[in-house]
Amino acid sequence: MTDPALLQVDGLSVDYLTPQGSARACSDISFTLRRGEILGVAGESGSGKSTLITALTRLQRPPAVTSAGRIVYHPADGEPVDLVAQSERALRRRRWRQLAIVMQSAMDCLNPVMRLGAQFTDVLRTHDPSLDRAAAWQRAGELVRMVGIAPDRLPAYPHELSGGMRQRSLIALALACDPDLVVMDEPTTAVDVVMQRQILAQVLRLRERFGFAVVFVTHDLSLLLELADRIAIMYAGRIVEIGSSADLYHRPKHPYTKGLRDSFPPLHAPLRELSGIPGSPPDLRDPLPGCAFGPRCPRAHAACEQAVPPLRTVEAQDVACVLYDPQNPEATAHA
Amino acid sequence: MPDTPVPAPRGTSDSVAPVLEAVGVSKHFEVRNRGGNNAVVRAVENAGIALHRGRIVALVGESGSGKTTVARILGRFYAPTEGEIRLHGRPVAAGGIARRDYFRKVQLIFQDPFGSLNSLHRVRYTLGRALKLHGHARSRREVEDGVIDLLRRVNLTPPEQYLDKFPHELSGGQRQRVVIARALAVRPEVLLGDEPISMLDVSIRLDVLNLLAKLRDEEGLALLYITHDIASARYLCDEIDVMYAGQLVEGGPKEAVIQSPKHPYTRLLLDSSPDPGRSLAAGSASEGLFTATGELGEPPDPADPPTGCRFHPRCPFAMDECRESFPERTEFPDGQWVHCWLHQKGRAHLLAPAPPAQSLKETRP
Amino acid sequence: MRYFRRRLGFYLFTAWAAVSLNFVLPRFMPGNPADTLLRDLQDQTGQAPTPEQVHTAQTFFGDPTKDLLGQYLDYWKNLAHFDFGVSVTNYPTPVSQLVGQALPWTVLLVGTTTVLAWVLGTALGAYMGWKPGSRFDAIFAPTTTFLHAVPPFWLSLVALWGFSYKLGWFPVGGGYDPKVPFSLNNVWFVLSVLKYGALPACTLVFVGFNGWLFSMRNVMVTTVSEDYVLLARAKGLAAWRVLFKYAARNALLPNITGLAMAIGGILGGTLMTEMVFSYPGLGLLLMKATTGHDFPVMQAVFLMITLAVLVANLIADSVYVLLDPRTRDEG
Amino acid sequence: MLNGILRKWNVRIGLGIFALALLVAFLGPWVAQSLIGWSGHQVDYHAIGRPPGHGHLLGTNTAGNDVLAQTVLGARGSVFVGLVSAVLATVLAAAVGVPSGFVGGRYDRVMTAFTNVFLTLPSFALTLIVAGYVQGAPWLMIALIIAVFEWPGGARYLRSQTLSLRGRDFTVAMRMVGETRLRLVFFEVMPHLTGIISAMFLRAMVAGIFAEAGLAFLGIGSTDTISWGTMIADAHSQSAILNGQWWWFVPPGLCIAVLGMATALVNFGIDEITNPRLSAAGRRLVKKFHAARAAGRRAAGPAAAETAGRST
């Protein structure tokens, strides 16, 4: 893993401002994404995954605001830039050529009253004005063929395509301008396992071909374990653990990661009784002073309520848990 | 937490009479297709399913394969186009058993716990109505006691705390448990669960699965569990039936089906299901059956299904027979059965060694 | 296409219902043209009608409820020949002539003001919905709320009082300057039509655009938060392109059907405006016919309005199908 | 949900205005007689067509009636017509729409066609024609006529809502538990329609007031009651516009407008609850946030902005 860094996220915080008070949906998020890497982000519903994705691509909608942090992007050519500080106009030039996005619901993401092909050509021609109409259409055809859709479906309207086709065409669309980074927010939740497999296999093959990096968000940890190079586990707006897939699966450090892993019964391995994670996630509007997972944590103790544990490197991964705090007497018990 | 092995499935399906049984049911929907002409969607074709006391049958299959339709036929939400439903061996069609009496025996649990509870009614009302409707409680006292008892049975404790809550004050898992409690209120013998956990957050799904297992074990309910997720089916069920494009293609004891699938579609399903254990079992990656997953093709159009075995256009082993007619049922000694020409034609060896499927991820240098 | 066939069937049915209703209504309602005539006569001459006159008037108008089926068939036969009969209060002028005289004015007034109001409202609404909470939105939203709540005819009255009587900027009524020769080839005539139509048109636009503005704004706000608009932004498309091709175009759809649905209401509102400004259109004709119990004219005007509404709906349906491919497959 | 609605300021103001209008409508004659000191018809022979002042807060009309007293009495004429027509229209809409959506099948098709026909007919022209036939009808009749042409829109909307509610899991679930049809309609489906129905009711009420005023203005209103509509019509026919007696025709029009605005406010509130995206509150906060940030940055200089980004 010696690839150069593509994206450096540093202390990113995102708030939702509501009349009832603001909720910090992403809090002090830091990580580095390397070129060509697949970073998985997992966590339960409401943990801030989508918020993170939209913040990374600077696409957040009111009432979300980036309240702190930097997102430093390293283009292949040129100086690193902080996306947070960029103007909308400057960003627009980077969009899709460098940053593309695939969202969860393909039906909602395609303009229902535009033909599929037109949704390709407008972005192609925006970023490459030299492309004429026919050439753009040609290119759109190549793109959809890449994901196993016949180019003669280009004149179709989105509602005339099956769910799987729509989802795949979104992936093809994301690759239209050969981006450096594709962020994917649960791109396969709405399709069934067979289709999911097909789509992910395609993403991997295309990644091989084009070398883009992926930030892949899902709540399905078992899927990420197969797919991602590294995985970040989010809980209540924070990354609680980040590390390679293998490490996370075999040696989860954070009690939450462990609980999450054990929420997925195995397909082949011997069965045992699993219990999931009891309780429900905290209210982000009213954060606890200590570890947000404390109330649900089987190993919680007094120290957990004091302060939010910082992310620190433990063995191969980074964990935010007092159990791994060298100053914590309980820590040794586990480590 | 100690790793306690799940008890092995008890009894076999043949030993006792099924509580609820679908015999050769089909369901066709009249729809209007794009040209504005009428078309028939063959959502379910000649399916048979038997639910036994104290056992859970899982029905798996990809989207649109007809699972929900089967559940709704069993729940008498749809009348089957063909075939019949038998409750304790008695056909229930037209006049056989009154709807009210039927619902007393068979209850359906919906996928979406957010939608299946009326947001304007308190838990007390929802459960109380179910009790009163079937005469299980009359006075206020009885209703209150009945509701408390129900809440306790679905592990919502202390029950008093939940009595007067509105659905939006409950978490997803709690809501699904209220839904189950409502189904239990009529004291059914059969529960039909249509993807009862798929809308729940990952961390709380197991809770509900464990509750269903408890109901089977402690109350001897017969259960149908519909899911996409084979892993959870394996975790919960005794028996797995696989459905493809409206047809039941394979079934049998769960471990048999999962460890040695006899139908290529079951293999595809298993290969497609994420399994962290598999991919991370270092170096064991070998060729799967469906390597070129990209060229698998689209699922069939239920309004115009392929002839013969409906899986043939996507099947790597497709033979001429497969295109012509639907194969007979092949039974195996351990209770597994399959509809596949490979077995009829003695080519089963093609499937025989079930290698651990290929990992999605290439091992990168 | 099946969709069209079904819609067409519906419109034919509605047209039949409207036409029949039109036939039935006058025949079963109290009131009597003879009485109206006599009273008017007395009103004009200042003399009581003689008993002979009373008798003559009553026999002239006869009993409207005799041989209904035969009348009904005749009614259809006449309609097929575009024969709407003869006006009572303008006897023996054919109704078609009266309608022909009034129709252009209403078409002119309603046509231009509806289009103007719609375009203005939709454009402003799109802009407000694009950036909800902006200063423009914050100022305009409450203002238009209030304007929307003002009864149109009252606003017309106030406008008439202010602009015509107090300030004298506009004429107090009529469709053109009677001093100018009545001819479309005459520039002065055309100018006078514009001058006379300005105030009614302005009030109609003023009252009318708020509704469009609101529906457009609200749909736009919703549309702007759709995922496909977000994706369009993510694609780095120019802002105007996102606004027009993705947000506004989709948000426009309800306003298009709304336009057709509203035609009936618009005609109703115009009627009052025509009253206030004595604008010589269909509304005024209908009004006069109603007070004069001039059934043939009432029937004809009502039929015109109904047909206009039906045609507008039909057009809107077609346009909608053109603009929204999803409807084409609908059952 | 109902609680949430009542907590919105615009809903509160709107409902407040409605409550006031109702109060005035019911207490009208009493208010006029004891608070204003003039009944609507009482003639002040010493003040004919006087502008506001001299014991007449809103002046008098040319018949020597106190305009304020008439406005107060007119509330009754207008509001009652609005109220009754709204009740009728809403009941009709619910009685046609809800069963149509719930029962479905042929009954639904017939009712839908019926509703659509009504919806397509130009209602105001028809109202005018029908009202013209029954000229000089008592206010109850006027209300009835208005209601007859006001229900179809609501019926269609209620039908589609019922249709969707009927297919919703919770209704299906209760049916599968064995719930009776009647209770399904009244206890499962109807409660979800109350928001819609109440909004519809308010809108119908104002539409009724509008329609009454319009008809009165055209001389087809009820003739035995004072309403805001008849006041405007009288003012118009008695040359108040030409003679500039604004105090005569402005108050009733404003009253109608204010009631109209009250409905708009209530409906906005309901809209914002049912479609939270319409609420601009969040956006305003975001704007404020950015403004505060920009101000902070300007105050602290560019260097501070760099570090500010990293804190917290």
Place this chain on the structure above:
Amino acid sequence: ACSTSRGSSGSDASNIDTLNMTASSATSTFVRNWNGFSPATDKAPGTSFFYEPLIRIDTMHAKTPEGWLAKSFAWSNAGKTLTFHLRPGVTWSDGKPFTSADVRYTFELPTKTPGLAVVPIGYRSLATPDAHTVVIDFAKPAYQKLATFSTLNIYPQHIWAHHNPKSWTNPDPVGTGPATVSGFSPQQIALTMRKNYWGGPGKGVKKVDIKAFATPETAKAMVLNNQLDWTSINWQSAKKYFTSKDPAHNHYWVYPTGGDSGLDYNTGKAPLDDVHVRRALSYAADPQKLLPLAPTGQGVANVTGYSAAVYGSLIAPAYRNQKVTADLSKAKAELAKASYKLNSSGVFTKGGKAYPLTIKSVAEYTNWPVWADGLAEQWKEDLGLKVSAVRVPLAQMTPQLSKGDYDIAWDWQVNGSSAWASAFGVLHSANTAPEGKPALTDYTRWNNPTTDRLLNAWQNTNPADLAAQQKYAYQLQKITVDNMPFRPLVDNGSFVVASSKNWTGWPSPANTNYVPGPTSGPDTTMTVLNLKPTR
């Protein structure tokens, strides 16, 4: 002929030759329909400029008939024969001569054309011994029919014989009258005065523009803006809002029509069958106080209803100068005498039964409803009697009155074309009907043999015999004043709005023998011919 540029009429620089006027009733648009046989109420105006009757009525002098197209007329054969001597030298506007054949054609048309909505005169025979004589024979003495001839315009046979009078709209009328149509648009009709009119070319009016006005408000505004010279609308507070703005040029006159309006009591119905109730109501009604509420310029009526200015000596000397006044003490005394008693809430009761009263008036009129409201208020304050005021739409007033569906109504009373006709319509039992059945014109359901006998006798009296006329008139007047089937309150008037900025020569009510109404037949012609331009 119209010029192609903007109209130049009325501009300050040139001489004035166009009279700008309106028709008498509001219409927003004209329809080109001058079919005189049509019963239409919205025909195009201007008829009196084209068609003329044989005689005219001098309203200002006891409604005396005078010759018009007929130079003279005479009764013979005890009122059974009427001879008209036509004016020689009269031509139709197309140049053809006017003869007795045209008169014959016109009078015979209703009887010869089935379905024509025109009342036949009802003569026995009609003869035209020569081109200028028309002799009409009646079966009975027909003195009172004479007035009818003042409303029957004569049409040219040579034109109408070629058209169907039932369906022809007569777009370009050819008549004996002073003008012809030179232009038509929906808002204006342009007329050109004939040079060869039998009555002479007049004193200066060359053209007449008849303008449409949708509401009286529009007409008022047009007058104020100097767009109109002449119109006929009732202008409340005209002094304040009109004449005082330019007293020298702005004129507003209310010409008496001879009749009045006031209260009709439904004498066929309790409690108004009780004369004391009627008197109580009448004595408590104070028109003096009502008039300012709708100050149209009309005056308080004579107690008989007959206007003294018109009928003069035909009104009984006892009443001649007696205007209606309120007398509260008399009212209260009558109330005490009534067999119906007022209960605490002000409703008449008798035998435990309550008889609530309403007063109806025509909703569309601007003055009556206001007065009716005021009356209700007066009765409430002065008698403690509760009467609710109801406004009835114009179209329904007649049916309701006719069926007796009212208690008290504000309505016209003595408004016939002659003193006799005025009384006959409202008093004779031939014109009434039992309760519930439609009465023709006697809405109060006054049914009294004496009255009938007097009316019948009067009908057969030669109008020239003034003493006989007076005898019957006085007796009838006493009956109505005493029994009060109706109570006159306000003089009926023709309202005339005129401006002398452009045209002078308007008559005034004090000294005129014609009424300057814009649609008053020959009187209109007389007015126009007498106008002189100011420049």
